[in-house]
Amino acid sequence: MSKRYIITGAPGTGKSSLLLQLQKEGIHCFSELSRKVIQHQQKLKGNKTPWGDILGFAELIYQKTIEELKSPVNEISFVDRGLADMTAYLTSQSYFIPGYLQHFPYKKYYKNTVFLLPPWKEIYVNDPQRPQTFKEAMQIHEHLIKTYKNLSFNIETLPKTTLTKRKEIILSLI
Incomplete structure (x- = not known):
């Protein structure tokens, strides 16, 4: 089974845009489950969102992730x-x-290198699925670093530069 690379970062750091650039290179990319769950909850007028019932949201993300992890993937x-x-x-x-997150076998499904996009005020925008302030995004960024370090992942922080440069850096590191 091939493992997936993770592109992470706080809200509004350019993750989805970067993944679109990688897809243009023919690389298989999975879109953000969080946004899909939030959009579905908003359509249903549900509250399982990061700013509503975050524990219910976490459970939905876990379930959707387990489904997605069953999908076959390319080597990259x-x-x-x-x-x-x-x-x-x-x-x-x-x-x-929750225990299902504490005891999840992350290294079984994900490559050891995680690509982290830092908060970038100049590109940060809010939308209906991203109501967090930039200050909240900065706090999430710090927790992402701590979480991935605690799980013994190697974090490669990408610079604040063009999508093309970010894509080239990733491709040079894999």
Whole structure:
């Protein structure tokens, strides 16, 4: 089974745009599950969102991630956020970490190198699925670093530069 590379970062750091660039190179990429779940919850007028019922949201993300992890992947595949991002979001809001996240076999499904996009105020925008302030995004960023370090992942922080440069850096490192 091939493992996936994780592209992570706080909201509004350019993850989805970067994944689109990688897809243009013919690389298999999984889009962000969080955004899909939030959009579905908003359509249903549900509250299982990071700013509503975050524990219910975490459970939905876990279930959707398990489904996605059953999908076959190419030797090189990327995901827009790894499951460990949910741990970072929960700790950023001082919630307990459910056992299914604490004991998940991350290294079985994900490559050891995680690509981290830092907060970048100049490109940060809010939208209906991203209501966090830039200050909150900065806090999430710190929790992402701590979470991935605690899980013994190698974090490669990408510079604030063009999508093309970011893509080239990733391709040079894999």
